[in-house]
Amino acid sequence: MSGTFTKSMARNVFYGGTVFFILLFLALTFDSMATLPKRDNRQNLTEEVVAGKKLWEVNNCIGCHTLLGEGAYFAPELGNVYVRRGPEFIKAWIKSQPTGAPGRRQMPQFNFSDEELDQMVAFLKYMSEINTNDWPPNVEG
């Protein structure tokens, strides 16, 4: 007996391990789902934010930018741009594109109205207030 690892022991390890990790997976899933409402900033989802998100989609900002790490790597991360730059900079920036600065990547002109600029800023503000455990790190893009 001692020193032999029998078939039935192997089976018990397999079933026991499987059940243990399924339960652990379920527990962590429930924990994540319970934590989301406290972290996803849903209480601040105003109509203005939703309109800004639509502008974000329709104009394919994600085709160049990342948002909380998702998207394209052509242009800076924008999940924390509201904190880094503030609303007035963001509006002035969007209005003054393309910069034409030699050697720098360019961003198109979107011809947003003042209302649309406010919506865009509201969306970026909302994004910056999601509790992501400080992702992305607060570094210059």
Ligand code: HEC
């Ligand atoms: C074709 C690519 C492209 C698209 C599409 C694009 N951008 Fe950009 N954007 C850039 C580039 C490139 C920069 C950085 C340019 C530089 O630093 O000179 C930039 C910079 C920015 C900045 C300043 C970032 C910072 O860290 O200071 C903001 C804000 C911004 N974009 C918002 C937007 C929004 C909102 C949209 C969609 C409506 C959008 N961009 C769509 C290319 C793009």
